[in-house]
Amino acid sequence: MEIVKYEGNNLDELITQAKREYGKDVKIISYEVMNERGFIPFLGKKRYALFIQVPTQEEGFFDVLAKEEKNEEIDKFLEKIEKMIDKKIEPLKNAIVKGDSALLDLPAHAAQNSKLDFAQEFKEFTGDALDLIRLLLKKDVDPKVAKMLVKESCGLDIDANKFDLNTSFFKEALVNAIEKKIKFKGPLKIQKGAFKVISFVGPTGVGKTTNLFKIASELVLNQKLKIAVISIDTFKVGAIQQARSFSNILNIPFFAITDSKNLKKTLQNLSGIDVVLIDTVGRSHYDYWRLGEMKEILGSGSDFMDISLVISCNYKNSEAIEIVNRYRTFFPISDIFFTKIDETYKPGILLNLPIKTDIPVSFISTGQKVPEDIRILTPERMANYILGESL
Template structure:
């Protein structure tokens, strides 16, 4: 069987081509429409393709002219479509023209690139750089915004922690009767440094600040300043424990420091006061002199010119009794020729308001160092810090019981600071 395909403008024309080529007995096996393809399809028409077949043994009528199948098809096509060849030639020519035009455009573009001025290139580069820079700035702005937001959140969290820490420390200090003014002053001095980040940082800073504010303690000097005996006077209101404090210090000076000392007492107003001090002196084997008048000072002191220390117990004076305070001042003037130190004895159990009045009156009499007694009878010792900051007087000793000579020692600012902050055991608690 012989199978061939034929194309024409219409189905009828394609079948006619097949019949003329294969004969009238040719069988049409398939017909399909072929759409033009390629760049110039708009200039071509749709074709119809016919697939036809004929038996090989069947005689095919031939035309008198001997032609090839292609020539025959060409002739038939020319007869049926005399304009088709012309259209193909026109399309080919148009294609050549378009190709030439495209080539010309490419050459012109290339030449334009070569002729482009450096300034133009620079401007283009600058524009590109500006665009990239703008994009980077936008990205950086976004990052900065995110960073700022994160920083604000972190700062808010830190501020909340810091404020809570401040509240806790302020509550602890004022709960131990540190005045609000001094408590706030201490906390502000710590927080304003900018180095406080946690509660531990703040506690550590406040602890160190309290120690600094308590200052250097000044106990009884262990060496004499000159050949004369060192005279130490103990003053203070009634009931604070002056006599017991003298007994404790006398014991330490004799037993621990091996010092030679005598005791003078002017506390003749209180019943059994003289007997009490004589009892302590007898145990320690030290002399005691009772003074009733100021003039007796000049008579007694020469007896003990070779002694290391002379401890003087004065009568308790109410800060509300001006006459008694004047008597004390006059009595103390009798020791003006000698090397003296004055210790103001105060009870840690006294209210801050009363302590301020007491101290203000005794300040007018003499410069003093401070001794606080009865620390075993109170849990709040903030008044020690308050009075220190009010007066600037040096701290010296603390006492916390009736045992002689054990329940007294040189004040330790670290212990006071810890107790004020609620950490550690205080004096008199078996530390």
Template sequence: MKINRYEGYDLDLLIQEAKKELGEDIKILSYEVETQKSILPFKKRKKYILFVEVPTAEDGFMEILSKEEKSHELDRFLEQIEKMIDKKIDSLKRSESSLLPVPPHSGTNTHINEDLSEFTGDSVELINLLIKKDVEPAAAKMIVKEACGLDIDTNKFDLSTTFFKEALIKGIKKYIKFTGPLKIQKGGLKVFAFVGPTGVGKTTNLFKIASELVIKQNLKVAVISIDTFKVGAIQQARAYANILNIPFFAVTDSKNLKKTLSNMSDIDVVLIDTVGRSHYDYWRLGEMKEILGGGSDLMEILLVISCNYKNSEAMEIVNRYRTFFPISSIFFTKIDETYKPGILVNLPLKSEIPVSFISTGQRVPEDIRVLNSERIADYLLGE
């Protein structure tokens, strides 16, 4: 991948320059902001550095579309697609009459073709169960193998534990890291920022944490919101803060965030609520990174992920967010909205990021739990 770099003092002009050079459909990777001294005393100006991906010269489907001389290739390609679709429709029509309705979530027609030749007995049953719960096959085999011994008769791996849950706990403990409850001492300011895509429940779950800290741990808590974009976001957060009788602030830039934090010497914990941003919106993520840059160097950042995301999309979110923020843990939400919670294993195992909490519903403050190996095992087994 080739990347072009543009520098200047007007970000919009830089984007226009990139579009003029590379075309309208440019892909902005990120941008940086440098503060430079101006000729005038006490006045500073911002210099922007824009990074844009340069399209490669490889001939893909979109390039065929753009080249008139290759239109005959496109015609042949579309003909092949039409034939494949027609063939698939005919196949479905022939088999439709023989299909019986399947109860929701039963999974009776799930056919697993994964190679489990090195396993036998209960280990095979447990691996198949995990795969049906959307645990990736490689991850399922890794976890189960940790609780296996070698069967003498077959020379294959089988469970060395009596119960499935016991086997899962052993494997999960081996491969997944847990933060446990938030570690906070009175008199020492701790700052936690909640980041993540739109609609994952950052604000609601932030105040579940705040309620726990105020009511059960008797800590002095303050909330700062930088979500000034979503309609009603500030009002919702302020209402929660008023119920808990804790300080609430809204800031829009890094300077005000730094100033606000510097005036909190009597506070034990500060929770920062952020605006939901698409993981594909590098520009907005860069803005949010700049604002959070005014926070404490000891700030911990929790990435909030919904359990009803597909595994591939969830991993994409993690990878893109971690290029902007030092993620300290993953906070899972909406476990009550999925019956295939394989993401609880796949994401921390592949990303190697510890997991912290899980939201079990909408109620504040009841529906939240600290994640551990036992709870993940329960969710995977449907308990």
């Protein structure tokens, strides 16, 4: 793909030009707002930079084949590929017949080694404890985390001289361990007139705006609090419009700002408000410059506000750890807010992340609907997600 940049003083005209040149379905990635300096500073014009994505034509292997006349050499080549594929998937067919789902992604020799590694890694456990560990590993729980949690609910089996669960129920054992090892922030209990400030930060696409308004709906509709929303996401196309629409539905004040002075001034002028929710622009955890820019916009307010880090449950565990570690170098993270639990069947991140980072967990998003698709995380609910039980 190719990224094309347009610059001008009218964003609508830039979008129209892009659609005229590349078609009405052109993909708009983002835009930036810049202030042009004039002889009189406060009369400077706004200048926009619009970025669009233009697909490039790439010719692949099968495109080449399609252009060639069908001949015996191509037929033989494709037949050879089919035989290679059949040979590779034969072990998987046998695994399916035997019902050995844990080994479906492994060739025969790797599966055997996996069994040996498991026996060696968890040789101190027996019985139900081993079964629970196997289940946790299938859910993408880190082996060290799984071992630590299961051991919390074990006693010593005298006959085997190994650890086994001291309860017959996996959920009871897991809940007991989670209560001891993971911190939970619990429900938002905010007194009227408290002037609480909560900011939501995190990478692009994790659902910060949608889930912010799920929280806002709870505070307005159920707790009858006076809420204001501030957005500093002026980078993504449509972000301000979406936030403003949600605010209008809830009939709450909404502000869009671009710098730290405006944020400080806006907060000072919000009299009679109980809670201020701040929506931030999604930033890559590898983009230190952008993260620093966002920290500057939040300014000194980050010292007294709660900063909730929003993480998607479909992230790989290693990437999620990296996100937390990089964001916490810029912001005092108060809690982890999980989203998109409905988009993964391996939610091991729910256990791995809070245990490895020692950061409390707060909420979990279960879908896109506002305001109903959100839950307060509890040990019981977390265990249910891991075990795949109904909620």
